Amino acid sequence: MPSKTLAVAGVAALAFASGANAIALDLTTETFDSQVGAGKGAFVKFFAPWCGHCKALAPAWKQLGEAFADNENVVIGDVDCTKEESLCQKYGVQGYPTLKYFTGATAATGDAYQGGRDFEALQTFASENLGPSCGAENIDLCNEEQTKTIKEKQALTPEALAAEIAELDAEMNKAGADLDELLKSLQAQYEEGKKKKDDTIAAISPKMGLLRSVQRAAASEAPKDEL
Structure with missing residues (x-):
């Protein structure tokens, strides 16, 4: 009995696998x-x-x-x-x-x-x-x-046909590789541009802070118009 049960289970598993495929x-x-x-x-x-x-x-x-x-x-x-x-x-x-x-x-x-x-x-x-x-x-x-x-x-001969297919496959693969290289290049340019922006902001921010403090102080010291 156990062997029959296992056999049925095995057939069911195979049937399920075939259906899944x-x-x-x-x-x-x-x-x-x-x-x-x-x-x-x-x-x-x-x-x-x-x-x-x-x-x-x-x-x-x-x-x-x-x-x-x-x-x-x-x-x-x-x-x-x-x-x-x-x-x-x-x-x-x-x-x-x-x-x-x-x-x-x-x-x-x-x-x-x-x-x-x-x-x-x-x-x-x-x-x-x-x-x-x-x-x-x-x-x-x-x-x-x-x-x-x-x-x-x-x-065409089978060899010539296979060669043409291989050539077109190579072109398609190269197009994919070229796109990946372009994306890498664009990513590198973005990182470089971002660093330049961050460095510029870091260099300018202290000076900008001082200038704005002077501007605020001057505004607070300016005489106010009498009502």
Whole structure:
């Protein structure tokens, strides 16, 4: 009996784990490109486990994952930025949670979702904006220019295609690194400017205090007009 109970519990645990994975797909550096795209629409939450806003969003996001669990055309995904730092940097994540959606019409790094974060708003957006999009898997949804590009790239060798993807990946990563360097530079300029301001105030304040004391004394000694 105990062994049967444990076996049932084990099956239940596995079923729960499978269901949890179906709710929102955990995306990593290794799996992101194969899951996001491929003719599907994707809605991705970039988060950090310690983030309070992320925790507040979790129930609605879980419900959204459940709503689209059986939809083969839509991916609802999660990226843990504490584990996938380079991936989050690549997609320009600056705060948590960041919600981005990916379709054939969005930028390569996805477009930022700016709508409501309750389940109803998320579901409405996903239903109206995600789904099959232009790609090699759905070439019938492509315009003339996109179709031409796809056919040109299909003629490449696997090595040449991989090289082009790697080159574009490198450009995207460099853009992220350049932004980080700019932010560091701006932070350094701010700190330098703040120090200069503080030093200037510290140098001037004693002199200003003396001048104002003289001004106050002169005002108090000035003869008052008789009524």
